[in-house]
Amino acid sequence: MATGKEFAPRAIGVKEVSVSELQPNPHNPRMLFDREPLRVLLESVDRVGILVPLTVYYDRRAEHYVILDGQRRWMVARELELPTVPVNEVAEPTLVQNIVTMFQIHKLREDWELMPTALKLELLMEELQERNERKLAALTGLDRAVVGRCKKLLNFPRRYQDMMLDPDPEKRVKADFFIELYAVRNDRLVNSFKWFERDEFTDKMLERYEKRAGLRSVTDFRVVKQHITNARRAGKKKQIETRFRQFTDDESFGIDHLAIQSAEVDAHTRQLTSEIEQLIAGLREVDPDEFYGEEALWDGLENLLKVVVSKLKKAGRRINV
Amino acid sequence: MREPRPPGTPINMQRMRDWATEFAGYRINVTENRIDRWLNQFEDDHQDVAARLLDSVQFVSSEQMAALFRDALRSLGGWSLDEDEREGSWLFVPFTGSSGESGDVMIQRFRHANNMAGKGYSGLFGYRADLLRSRLGPDDTVVLVDDFSGTGDQACDSWEMIFDELLPERPRVVLLLVAASARAVERIASETDMEPHACITLGEGANLFSEACPYFADEEKEILRRYGEIADPQYPVGRGDCGLVVVFAHTCPNNTIPILHARRDEWEGLFRRYD
Numbered sequence: 001m002a003t004g005k006e007f008a009p010r011a012i013g014v015k016e017v018s019v020s021e022l023q024p025n026p027h028n029p030r031m032l033f034d035r036e037p038l039r040v041l042l043e044s045v046d047r048v049g050i051l052v053p054l055t056v057y058y059d060r061r062a063e064h065y066v067i068l069d070g071q072r073r074w075m076v077a078r079e080l081e082l083p084t085v086p087v088n089e090v091a092e093p094t095l096v097q098n099i100v101t102m103f104q105i106h107k108l109r110e111d112w113e114l115m116p117t118a119l120k121l122e123l124l125m126e127e128l129q130e131r132n133e134r135k136l137a138a139l140t141g142l143d144r145a146v147v148g149r150c151k152k153l154l155n156f157p158r159r160y161q162d163m164m165l166d167p168d169p170e171k172r173v174k175a176d177f178f179i180e181l182y183a184v185r186n187d188r189l190v191n192s193f194k195w196f197e198r199d200e201f202t203d204k205m206l207e208r209y210e211k212r213a214g215l216r217s218v219t220d221f222r223v224v225k226q227h228i229t230n231a232r233r234a235g236k237k238k239q240i241e242t243r244f245r246q247f248t249d250d251e252s253f254g255i256d257h258l259a260i261q262s263a264e265v266d267a268h269t270r271q272l273t274s275e276i277e278q279l280i281a282g283l284r285e286v287d288p289d290e291f292y293g294e295e296a297l298w299d300g301l302e303n304l305l306k307v308v309v310s311k312l313k314k315a316g317r318r319i320n321v
Numbered sequence: 322m323r324e325p326r327p328p329g330t331p332i333n334m335q336r337m338r339d340w341a342t343e344f345a346g347y348r349i350n351v352t353e354n355r356i357d358r359w360l361n362q363f364e365d366d367h368q369d370v371a372a373r374l375l376d377s378v379q380f381v382s383s384e385q386m387a388a389l390f391r392d393a394l395r396s397l398g399g400w401s402l403d404e405d406e407r408e409g410s411w412l413f414v415p416f417t418g419s420s421g422e423s424g425d426v427m428i429q430r431f432r433h434a435n436n437m438a439g440k441g442y443s444g445l446f447g448y449r450a451d452l453l454r455s456r457l458g459p460d461d462t463v464v465l466v467d468d469f470s471g472t473g474d475q476a477c478d479s480w481e482m483i484f485d486e487l488l489p490e491r492p493r494v495v496l497l498l499v500a501a502s503a504r505a506v507e508r509i510a511s512e513t514d515m516e517p518h519a520c521i522t523l524g525e526g527a528n529l530f531s532e533a534c535p536y537f538a539d540e541e542k543e544i545l546r547r548y549g550e551i552a553d554p555q556y557p558v559g560r561g562d563c564g565l566v567v568v569f570a571h572t573c574p575n576n577t578i579p580i581l582h583a584r585r586d587e588w589e590g591l592f593r594r595y596d
Contacts, residue, residue, distance in 0.1 A: 026485055026489040026491075062491055095489070115450070116486050116487060122453075158447075158450045161449075162449045162450050165450060165487075167476070
């Protein structure tokens with residue numbers, strides 16, 4: 001598997017190049033360059049010049065140098081009207097080398113620009129025949145979570161991807177919508193419903209989200225997913241199928257409609273049981289001699305005992321204390 | 322902008338019929354009843370200027386759009402319907418919108434107008450999301466299709482934020498617009514690497530509120546501005562202060578004055594943008 005070193009461009013040498021012969025890398029993720037750090041850099045360059053050469057390659061077709069690393073230094077040089085800047089020229093990278101280098105150099109973009117990043121990742125995945133998130137994260141320098149998010153976006157058909165690339169901010173759909181929807185759209189139980197069709201469901205959710213009909217926020221899909229999961233674990237598949245279909249087809253049914261009482265109780269029980277087990281394990285580690293003076297702990301345990309005894313009595317359980 | 326009838330021309334049945342006929346292709350039916358209701362939003366003393374405003378609307382019908390698209394494509398150097406005679410690879414992509422939206426409508430109209438609706442031409446059309454993997458280079462052409470640019474803001478911003486990055490191998494990029502203001506064309510040409518190609522270019526005179534517009538007196542412009550403030554307090558003369566009176570068969574741009582398209586409790590435009 002590629003580690004990154006084989007993607008490092010081959011160095012040619014350092015020289016001075018006219019500022020006007022340089023252009024930003026088109027693969028550079030679009031960022032807003034904060035004025036304050038730029039101002040600090042400008043003052044530094046004004047005093048001592050550019051000490052670290054920019055890394056550039058010569059684009060033979062466009063007939064100018066392209067900046068691989070050092071765009072801020074270039075911007076500052078332009079502002080200071082420096083005639084030349086020092087550059088370390090490397091061989092023109094391949095598309096894959098270029099994309100990998102840009103990923104490694106630059107920080108992540110804001111959410112709505114995630115789609116271009118995802119499309120670049122898609123190219124890398126195809127070129128390298130690699131889909132493993134950990135390996136892609138190591139290669140690109142992206143967080144593994146970001147790689148995961150990008151892969152989710154790539155899972156959607158092109159027409160949805162285009163919605164995230166819409167120049168019109170009023171029409172553009174944020175990447176978050178699709179990322180949060182992904183878990184529901186791809187849920188195994190949901191996909192087993194004969195009537196369910198992913199794109200049709202996505203279209204309906206888009207419409208609902210646009211109208212804010214029963215969906216206040218994209219994170220509502222996490223709640224939808226949780227209800228489905230709870231129902232599945234509680235063996236309420238038929239019930240959740242009916243309710244999910246109603247929720248899909250009729251905007252008057254909100255997320256709460258998906259909450260099946262017994263399934264919710266079941267889920268809560270699992271959670272409490274897990275927390276009780278953790279508490280028991282933690283308490284077993286407590287050495288009373290060591291914690292003798294910790295009044296808050298002993299008070300808490302006494303309160304806990306009272307609550308537990310009370311609940312057990314109400315539940316008709318025998319108490320062996 | 323079309324030259325309106327002289328001030329004082331009666332608003333009679335014939336004139337109403339003429340308007341209904343002129344605007345017949347709009348996606349939301351413009352009937353004589355609707356025109357009457359729209360006019361009645363104006364005070365009696367202002368009916369004449371409202372009527373002349375309707376006279377001045379530049380309505381681009383579906384047929385006109387098709388003809389414009391045909392002429393536009395023919396004028397693009399290097400293009401040929403015959404693949405063997407075409408220079409480089411070509412890809413036509415909606416600039417904005419998606420399935421069912423304006424962009425998709427534009428692409429479909431463009432395809433039909435240029436006899437490329439058949440399956441054999443499907444490879445020439447794609448999504449924005451296809452641009453990066455298309456790997457089109459300097460010998461190739463990408464044509465981004467859209468209906469309108471009023472200020473060039475969206476085109477310039479999106480070039481910077483989206484398209485430049487999705488086209489790293491530097492193909493020729495044409496932004497094909499049905500109509501655009503001269504200001505937008507100039508901005509796009511100077512601030513992006515796109516070649517703007519507007520079938521209809523709107524000069525300063527197309528801005529109803531500009532001094533270059535000869536058809537309405539200053540007092541009339543002020544009257545229309547005040548109604549614009551009712552129709553859309555935030556953009557009384559249209560987005561980007563464009564002051565336009567352009568309407569397409571499929572939609573009304575938001576750079577067009579809101580008297581014509583806004584929909585609020587206080588105002589019902591004749592050319593609603595949304596259902």
